[in-house]
Amino acid sequence: MTYQVTIQPSGHTYSCEDDESILNAALREGFNLPYGCRNGACGSCKGKLLSGDVEHRGSATALSDTDKSAGKILFCVAHPLGDVSIECREIGAARDIQIRTMPCRVQRLEKLAGDVMLVQLRLPASERLQFLPGQYIDILLRDGQRRSFSIANPPHDDGLTQLHIRHVPGGLFTDQVFSSLKEKDILRIEGPHGNFFLREDSSKPVLFIAGGTGFAPVQSMLAHAIQHHHDRQFTLYWGARNRAGLYLDQTARRWADEQPNITYVPVLSEASPDDAWQGRTGLATEALAADLTDLSSYQVYACGAPAMVEAARTLCLSRGLPEDEFFSDAFSFQSGG
Ligand SMILES: Cc1cc2nc3c(=O)[nH]c(=O)nc-3n(C[C@H](O)[C@H](O)[C@H](O)COP(=O)(O)OP(=O)(O)OC[C@H]3O[C@@H](n4cnc5c(N)ncnc54)[C@H](O)[C@@H]3O)c2cc1C
Ligand code: FES
Structure with a gap:
């Protein structure tokens, strides 16, 4: 019934x-x-x-x-x-969600690329993490420092919390992820955090600009939009150095094939001959600049290295995007924090 x-x-x-x-x-x-x-x-x-x-x-x-x-x-x-x-x-805004701290167990580790690890975390049996698609969590390290990572799964698929972690050589935490972290290890997390989440009260076409693991929160937002049959137009510009950097290229291509309202533009900045790349080259922001001159009716979500996010912001505002329609998470460093 x-x-x-x-x-x-x-x-x-x-x-x-x-x-x-x-x-x-x-x-x-x-x-x-x-x-x-x-x-x-x-x-x-x-x-x-x-x-x-x-x-x-x-x-x-x-x-x-x-x-x-x-x-x-x-x-x-x-x-x-x-x-x-x-x-x-x-719940209509991030402030409506209670921020919580909890232990979680590493359920699975899988290398998605040489320098990108999929980390799946299982929360205690009696806990779930409520969040808005696009938000992030902090991993609390033993010495009081914290490291931020975007949640890659959508809210409806919250059995395991998924992170896409890029290796920063010499980095305190990500070095551990790629050397000593193992399944069943316990981490402490705090979240959800951030105002980088999909605004569902708007029907404007969306541009996502993701660099590298900036794809993680975009995956959460797009999977959420697909689940809830949003018929807004979504265009994803995903920039990476080489083909391996588009570590879930097949997922993005499948979305674009199956969903008429999703367009996927992968862009490589340093493709090698081995990549046999036929697609767009340069920076994701350059590809966007070549495709669209008037952004006044769009909403933009940019995520990745701080320089990319800043370039995206400058470009979008210069093409008429209203300032309050630009949302971003810059993957800045927390060392010493
Ligand atoms: C809101 C937010 C969300 C984020 N989401 C993600 C995510 O989903 N996936 C992801 O891979 N990363 C993400 N990041 C970036 C991530 O938090 C850092 O890469 C991470 O904290 C590095 O930790 P570490 O202990 O290994 O390095 P640290 O010990 O902190 O750094 C060692 C040295 O490496 C350099 N460094 C540190 N981080 C970076 C970096 N990101 N890029 C280049 N050089 C760096 C610094 O010069 C630093 O001195 C996010 C950052 C923020 C602020
Ligand atoms: S009692 Fe915990 S979510 Fe319902």
């Missing part, structure tokens, strides 16, 4: 299958309700049932007797028994 859920005060509605919790169906439909553990333990998803009936499937330990008599339910384990109306604050 399929039931209708209405969220108040926004008036948003979505459908929920009877084998889905109210929270899971909302996330599937692209509505950001708050959550923490997703298993009835933390209370982050607590809200009021305004009308209709639900059944809590699984434990609802975060619900006190007072909560119950006030009509509160836990959306992560509550399943509708008919059409329901709920009262809940929807």
Whole structure:
């Protein structure tokens, strides 16, 4: 059976299958309700049932007797028994999400290129990390320093937290990632952080400009957009030195092949003869400059080395992009921080 859920005060509605919790169906439909553990333990998803009936499937330990008599339910384990109306604050901005610190276990390490490691992190069984697509986490090192990495998975696929980590030779943390870090090791993370996330209240065509592992947050945003059937136009300029630097080239090509609203422009700056590269050459920003002269109706997301982000910003503003439609994460260094 399929039931209708209405969220108040926004008036948003979505459908929920009877084998889905109210929270899971909302996330599937692209509505950001708050959550923490997703298993009835933390209370982050607590809200009021305004009308209709639900059944809590699984434990609802975060619900006190007072909560119950006030009509509160836990959306992560509550399943509708008919059409329901709920009262809940929807997350529309990064400040609405609680920043948390937690340990996590390295589940898998896979080299995506000679200098790029896919690191998959498993959170404790009772925890989930809520975030907006494009945000990042900090890895907390033993001596109090921290290192930032963008979350590469989309929010709906949050079983494992994925990072794309580029090796900075001589770097305190990334040297460890490429030499001694192993599966089952424990890291401490803090997040989510940042204002670099997909603005879903806009219908403007989007330009992504990614350099190297700047692809990580773009993957999160594009996978999110595909999942939620956004029909905005998305164009990705992904710049790297050589073919290996486009470490998930096949993923990006598949998106562009399968989704009529996604265009992918890979650009190499130092392709070698071995790359047998037939595509665009130079810098990603140069390719963009050659393709588009008027950016006044666009929204731009740029991510990667600080110099690339600065070049993208200068270019876009000079081509008429309104300043408040430019979003970026510059991969600056945190050494000594
Ligand atoms: C918001 C944000 C998100 C980020 N997301 C990602 C991501 O998804 N993937 C990713 O690979 N990186 C990302 N970075 C960059 C990443 O945080 C750094 O590369 C990392 O902190 C390096 O740590 P380290 O301990 O190995 O090097 P450190 O010990 O801090 O640095 C050693 C030396 O290497 C140089 N150095 C450090 N970092 C870089 C760098 N990025 N480029 C060139 N030289 C450097 C510095 O001169 C420094 O003195 C992000 C940075 C920020 C601020
Ligand atoms: S998300 Fe923790 S109780 Fe629902």
